[in-house]
Amino acid sequence: MREVVLSEQQLRELEDIYEKLQQEYARVAGALDFSCSGCPDNCCDSHFLHHTYTEWAYLWRGISQLVSERQQQLIARAKAYLAQCTEELAAGRRPQVMCPLNKDGLCVVYEHRLLVCRTHGVPATMTRPDGQTLCFPGCFRCQEMFESLNEQSPHVARTPLLTRLALLENELLDNKRHLLPRVKMTIAEMLVQGPPALPRPYGEKKTGASPEKK
Numbered sequence: 655m656r657e658v659v660l661s662e663q664q665l666r667e668l669e670d671i672y673e674k675l676q677q678e679y680a681r682v683a684g685a686l687d688f689s690c691s692g693c694p695d696n697c698c699d700s701h702f703l704h705h706t707y708t709e710w711a712y713l714w715r716g717i718s719q720l721v722s723e724r725q726q727q728l729i730a731r732a733k734a735y736l737a738q739c740t741e742e743l744a745a746g747r748r749p750q751v752m753c754p755l756n757k758d759g760l761c762v763v764y765e766h767r768l769l770v771c772r773t774h775g776v777p778a779t780m781t782r783p784d785g786q787t788l789c790f791p792g793c794f795r796c797q798e799m800f801e802s803l804n805e806q807s808p809h810v811a812r813t814p815l816l817t818r819l820a821l822l823e824n825e826l827l828d829n830k831r832h833l834l835p836r837v838k839m840t841i842a843e844m845l846v847q848g849p850p851a852l853p854r855p856y857g858e859k860k861t862g863a864s865p866e867k868k
């Protein structure tokens with residue numbers, strides 16, 4: 655197996671996507687006069703799934719900067735999180751369990767948090783490859799504050815930036831995305847599984863392998 659690692663150029667592209675999304679978020683939040691200030695909730699307990707090796711690798715860039723003991727603590731918390739989610743799902747409930755990376759209300763890897771963590775809150779739209787447009791009404795508080803929001807209301811158009819993320823994912827995976835296991839994971843699963851790794855491409859020799867005998 656080989657670890658999936660973002661090149662410097664890929665890192666810059668991902669960080670630029672995040673930056674542009676956050677600018678869009680700020681534009682919409684400003685237009686709605688919406689902010690998280692005073693919110694009684696913390697949406698880090700939302701049961702989000704994440705879908706790219708790119709973000710999985712980026713998250714682990716943040717985790718690997720922590721000392722080993724801290725990493726192990728977070729992985730232990732992630733295991734406890736998954737056990738709790740399993741119980742909730744078995745009871746037919748959507749899990750609402752605090753993210754293992756949230757400590758005292760703050761994100762332990764704030765600089766490396768994922769796209770959903772950066773964009774949850776205000777309304778957004780996304781057009782899928784099959785042409786269907788999905789509308790996200792925003793977090794519960796946004797929905798409470800703006801009951802009358804409609805398609806013409808300010809919202810983040812995520813499609814152009816998600817398209818860039820999909821292109822980056824393809825590049826990271828050598829255009830073999832369709833051949834690889836799909837990512838559909840919580841942050842806790844990403845922690846427990848460790849950094850993303852893929853089988854070596856067919857025919858690629860392991861570094862340091864003994865030469866084949868004739």
Ligand code: SF4
Pocket residue numbers: 697698699753754755756757760761762763764767768771841
């Ligand atoms: S990664 Fe950070 S911001 Fe995202 S849900 Fe977890 S604690 Fe919250």
Ligand code: SF4
Pocket residue numbers: 689690691693694695696697774775776793794795796
């Ligand atoms: S995004 Fe919404 S639910 Fe989450 S902290 Fe902000 S206001 Fe609260």
